[in-house]
Amino acid sequence: MGVKQLGIVGQSVKRRDGIGHVTGQTQYVDDVFYTGMLWLKMVRSPISRGIIHGIDASKAEAFPGVVAVVTAKDVPNNWYTILCLIGVEPNDEPVLAHEEVMYMGEPICAIVAETEAIAAEAAALVKLDIEELPPVLDMEFAISPDAPVIKKWGNNTFMYDGYNHRKLRFGDFEKAIQQADHVIEGDYSLSPIEHAPIETHCCVVKPEPDGRLTVHSNTQALYFTMDNTAIILQVPSQRLHMIGGTVGGGFGGKVDVITEPITCIAAMKTGRPVKWRWTREEEMRKSSTRAGVKMHYTDGVMNDGRIIARKVRSLEDAGAYHRHSPYGVQKHMANLPGPYTIPNVWVDAYCVYTNRQPSSAMRGFGVTEATFAVECQMERIARTIGMDSWEIRLINAYRNGQMRPVRKVVEDATLIETIQAAAELIGYELPAHLKAMSSDDYGGKGGHHG
Amino acid sequence: MAKHYGRGIAAVNYPTGMNLGGDPTQALIFCQPTGGFSVKLASTDLGQGLKTVIAQIAAEALGVPFDSVIVDTGDTDSAPHCMGTFASRATHRVGNAVIMAANEARKALLDVAAEEMEAAPEDLVLENGEIYVKGAPERKTNVFNVALAAHFKHGKTISGRGIYLKQKSGLDPETGACDPDSTEAHATTVAEVEVDDETGEVKVLRLASAYEVGRQINPEMVKGQIVSGAVMGMSHALMETVFPYYPALDHHTYSFGEYIIPTALDIPEIESVVLEYPSSNGPYGVKGVGEMTANSPIPAIVNAIYDAVGVWVTDLPVTPEKVLRALEERSLETH
Amino acid sequence: MESITVTFKLNGKTTAVAIEPLESLRTVLREHLHLHATKAGCGQGGCGSCTVLVNDEPVLSCLMLAALADGQEVTTLEGIGTPPHMHPLQTAFFDRFAAQCGYCSPGMIMAAKALLDKNPHPTRAEIAEALAGNLCRCTGYVAILDAIEDVVTQMQEA
Numbered sequence: 001m002g003v004k005q006l007g008i009v010g011q012s013v014k015r016r017d018g019i020g021h022v023t024g025q026t027q028y029v030d031d032v033f034y035t036g037m038l039w040l041k042m043v044r045s046p047i048s049r050g051i052i053h054g055i056d057a058s059k060a061e062a063f064p065g066v067v068a069v070v071t072a073k074d075v076p077n078n079w080y081t082i083l084c085l086i087g088v089e090p091n092d093e094p095v096l097a098h099e100e101v102m103y104m105g106e107p108i109c110a111i112v113a114e115t116e117a118i119a120a121e122a123a124a125l126v127k128l129d130i131e132e133l134p135p136v137l138d139m140e141f142a143i144s145p146d147a148p149v150i151k152k153w154g155n156n157t158f159m160y161d162g163y164n165h166r167k168l169r170f171g172d173f174e175k176a177i178q179q180a181d182h183v184i185e186g187d188y189s190l191s192p193i194e195h196a197p198i199e200t201h202c203c204v205v206k207p208e209p210d211g212r213l214t215v216h217s218n219t220q221a222l223y224f225t226m227d228n229t230a231i232i233l234q235v236p237s238q239r240l241h242m243i244g245g246t247v248g249g250g251f252g253g254k255v256d257v258i259t260e261p262i263t264c265i266a267a268m269k270t271g272r273p274v275k276w277r278w279t280r281e282e283e284m285r286k287s288s289t290r291a292g293v294k295m296h297y298t299d300g301v302m303n304d305g306r307i308i309a310r311k312v313r314s315l316e317d318a319g320a321y322h323r324h325s326p327y328g329v330q331k332h333m334a335n336l337p338g339p340y341t342i343p344n345v346w347v348d349a350y351c352v353y354t355n356r357q358p359s360s361a362m363r364g365f366g367v368t369e370a371t372f373a374v375e376c377q378m379e380r381i382a383r384t385i386g387m388d389s390w391e392i393r394l395i396n397a398y399r400n401g402q403m404r405p406v407r408k409v410v411e412d413a414t415l416i417e418t419i420q421a422a423a424e425l426i427g428y429e430l431p432a433h434l435k436a437m438s439s440d441d442y443g444g445k446g447g448h449h450g
Numbered sequence: 451m452a453k454h455y456g457r458g459i460a461a462v463n464y465p466t467g468m469n470l471g472g473d474p475t476q477a478l479i480f481c482q483p484t485g486g487f488s489v490k491l492a493s494t495d496l497g498q499g500l501k502t503v504i505a506q507i508a509a510e511a512l513g514v515p516f517d518s519v520i521v522d523t524g525d526t527d528s529a530p531h532c533m534g535t536f537a538s539r540a541t542h543r544v545g546n547a548v549i550m551a552a553n554e555a556r557k558a559l560l561d562v563a564a565e566e567m568e569a570a571p572e573d574l575v576l577e578n579g580e581i582y583v584k585g586a587p588e589r590k591t592n593v594f595n596v597a598l599a600a601h602f603k604h605g606k607t608i609s610g611r612g613i614y615l616k617q618k619s620g621l622d623p624e625t626g627a628c629d630p631d632s633t634e635a636h637a638t639t640v641a642e643v644e645v646d647d648e649t650g651e652v653k654v655l656r657l658a659s660a661y662e663v664g665r666q667i668n669p670e671m672v673k674g675q676i677v678s679g680a681v682m683g684m685s686h687a688l689m690e691t692v693f694p695y696y697p698a699l700d701h702h703t704y705s706f707g708e709y710i711i712p713t714a715l716d717i718p719e720i721e722s723v724v725l726e727y728p729s730s731n732g733p734y735g736v737k738g739v740g741e742m743t744a745n746s747p748i749p750a751i752v753n754a755i756y757d758a759v760g761v762w763v764t765d766l767p768v769t770p771e772k773v774l775r776a777l778e779e780r781s782l783e784t785h
Numbered sequence: 786m787e788s789i790t791v792t793f794k795l796n797g798k799t800t801a802v803a804i805e806p807l808e809s810l811r812t813v814l815r816e817h818l819h820l821h822a823t824k825a826g827c828g829q830g831g832c833g834s835c836t837v838l839v840n841d842e843p844v845l846s847c848l849m850l851a852a853l854a855d856g857q858e859v860t861t862l863e864g865i866g867t868p869p870h871m872h873p874l875q876t877a878f879f880d881r882f883a884a885q886c887g888y889c890s891p892g893m894i895m896a897a898k899a900l901l902d903k904n905p906h907p908t909r910a911e912i913a914e915a916l917a918g919n920l921c922r923c924t925g926y927v928a929i930l931d932a933i934e935d936v937v938t939q940m941q942e943a
Binding site for chain 2: 003006007008009010011012013014015016017048086104137138139160161162163166167168169170186187188189190191192193194196219220221222223224226240241242243244245246247248249250251252254255280281284285289292317327330331333334335338339347354356361363364365366367368371372373374375376378379380383389390393397405406407408411412413414415417418419420421422424425426
Binding site: 496497498499670671673674677678679680681682705706707711712713714715717720 | 827829831832882885886887912913914916917918919920921922923924925926927928929930
């Protein structure tokens with residue numbers, strides 16, 4: 001292949017943190033303890049949708065060992081819109097709910113106590129007066145005219161430049177589908193899943209004598225977490241000193257800035273170090289999931305196997321709030337046509353809100369879902385028109401120099417080479433004309449490897 | 451009633467970096483008086499091995515021994531901005547920033563060395579911490595001596611600043627036209643399964659994959675991602691959901707007692723080959739590999755189930771219940 | 786509740802500690818004695834990351850009352866090896882890249898040690914069976930099984 005040999009790059013040197021890991025000496029956030037450290041537990045909504053009429057924390061406040069109760073009025077800027085830094089608006093998620101609840105498990109108030117057990121016991125004493133409303137859980141229902149509108153801007157989808165979905169338009173789908181020898185449709189869906197890192201969310205905040213806060217965090221993104229926390233606290237970012245960089249598994253589940261702002265507020269309010277670590281049940285039932293997604297494909301295919309038209313409608317279940325979903329749907333949209341050259345493409349991708357725990361980033365965000373649908377659809381096409389599974393992919397695979405539906409010219413393509421290598425790996429002999437194919441066999445341009 | 455064998459394939463691509471770009475990362479490097487190099491990053495290692503591969507990239511770019519490079523991650527007081535570890539971006543973005551910083555530090559080092567050696571900096575070769583004049587290997591010194599001289603004789607800093615930013619692309623709301631990625635990695639997975647038509651259970655026998663990742667910085671760690679993804683993808687395909695009756699909330703999981711992920715008893719035979727076609731913009735040609743490894747197994751397994759028993763179960767996870775219902779539906783159709 | 790004192794042999798040393806009667810062994814190890822190698826992954830007995838040995842048997846320390854450890858012998862990861870004198874299992878996990886994020890590693894190694902102490906020559910299937918209560922979300926287990934097999938091979942050769 002002619003890849004230049006380098007020195008230390010390309011060698012399987014041992015992990016720098018490996019000995020710490022295998023001897024248990026690596027320090028994770030939950031291993032941080034300070035003298036006088038308090039513990040935090042969250043009071044959460046027991047229902048999926050409702051109007052808050054009252055929060056009575058008096059019994060919890062009076063409980064021996066409780067040091068503070070943190071409610072919405074303690075949060076200087078009670079908006080949790082982590083993508084505000086890249087222009088996603090409007091604000092839609094309170095840090096602590098005070099007017100309405102939008103999902104089962106939504107944070108309402110935090111109990112800060114001398115021990116974790118006391119905090120948990122006191123949290124159970126908070127009396128919530130919430131008027132229950134029927135939840136919207138199904139995406140198709142959510143975007144139908146019959147659904148109650150759960151978002152303040154007047155519908156149940158994210159609005160992209162005035163549209164209730166992201167569009168991808170390339171060529172002329174309607175014309176091409178008329179000319180196809182076969183019209184092949186498929187439905188694909190995924191249920192929400194949990195990241196399930198073995199280390200749960202954890203944050204420890206220590207107020208320093210100079211007024212700064214030392215924040216031990218297992219976030220995947222320290223500056224992103226620092227800046228979003230500062231916006232919520234309404235303090236300059238320089239007041240925060242983020243320490244992290246060692247994470248017990250993330251998989252996209254630890255970019256939500258979900259523990260740091262409240263733990264900081266608790267530390268500021270009490271003047272003492274505070275730890276908030278999530279239970280496994282909170283990870284499962286309250287932390288962001290991968291989104292549930294439903295996709296419908298309509299493909300126009302010729303007898304020789306060429307896909308000439310592809311239309312996709314996709315609904316992605318953001319749950320109750322934005323989190324990272326408006327971004328994820330855009331990434332999803334760009335990947336829904338798949339790594340194939342299809343001259344006529346039509347995609348509508350919706351970011352839909354429901355009364356479910358918010359979804360957010362997870363390993364493969366938006367792409368995993370698209371890839372699953374595309375590759376099952378490719379197989380369905382092969383089976384429908386009676387073509388070999390390898391051939392259908394190889395003849396349609398994008399080549400360097402071709403135009404993708406997002407109107408970026410393909411470069412760095414090696415789909416064909418991996419298909420050929422996989423066939424070889426399992427000892428499957430591809431016919432000569434398929435073996436001869438290459439990602440650089442289109443017009444002789446675009447490729448930088450031959 | 452029988453067990454049916456099936457084989458399915460899936461070929462996938464995966465974008466490197468945040469969709470549309472606009473996600474910078476910075477690095478600072480400074481040289482200590484005795485020639486150690488400290489790389490200051492606010493990046494995070496989730497277990498994929500960033501701390502190690504960045505040390506490899508820095509040592510390669512600086513031309514110094516691996517052990518003389520210290521990588522300090524995870525402190526916003528001591529290191530400049532990093533967007534974070536996600537979107538298969540860390541090795542690509544951080545690696546590029548580190549190479550840029552290393553080039554600046556290396557140049558500062560060689561300028562001092564040139565003065566010390568009375569040679570032109572462009573005539574100097576720096577390899578594994580040793581410095582010599584091109585064509586005259588007897589005229590030599592090393593990083594230790596030059597670093598000491600820089601600090602205590604010349605009053606010069608040996609340090610470097612690096613940043614990598616893919617400018618944020620616009621997106622046309624009418625057509626979706628945009629530049630979504632820095633590069634694309636690719637993979638093909640072949641899944642072999644056994645489907646029990648009596649219980650609906652699917653056993654994955656084998657996942658064999660070819661991955662193209664640009665350039666491997668640390669092949670064992672690339673393999674670590676491939677095996678990791680194979681198992682997570684299998685799990686996603688067959689086992690996982692927090693809402694077993696989605697969109698209903700019933701039986702919402704709350705522990706590993708109901709939320710089933712694979713154990714050491716559940717893993718199939720996993721094989722892989724790795725191809726290297728260096729990308730034009732990655733550090734030494736890197737493409738992101740962290741996320742994609744969990745993608746290709748999913749459709750490969752679903753396609754293998756179709757191959758085995760002739761039914762499409764395209765609502766994940768493919769539980770035994772769904773397989774049995776699909777088989778029953780088909781038998782009703784054919785009778 | 787009144788605190789009570791439990792006394793047990795911890796990593797070879799007799800240790801007395803005042804605890805709340807309902808505290809788990811894991812809480813006592815991590816939060817009273819500050820031995821942090823034993824990890825807290827779920828508190829439900831579902832992940833195995835808190836595995837320690839009690840009288841050489843693997844135990845989920847999140848589910849065991851610390852009071853029941855009174856008079857027993859408790860071994861944590863700290864007790865089997867520290868750099869530079871690592872246990873062969875620790876060395877093998879390091880050499881085989883069997884720890885990625887590292888959070889499950891202490892529990893995995895303790896479960897493996899419990900197996901090898903009883904059965905020095907297990908098959909790969911027996912190793913997998915012994916680790917079935919220990920979840921890892923990063924590695925896909927292959928490197929972990931390879932590491933333990935390496936130790937089995939070393940013991941056979943020794």
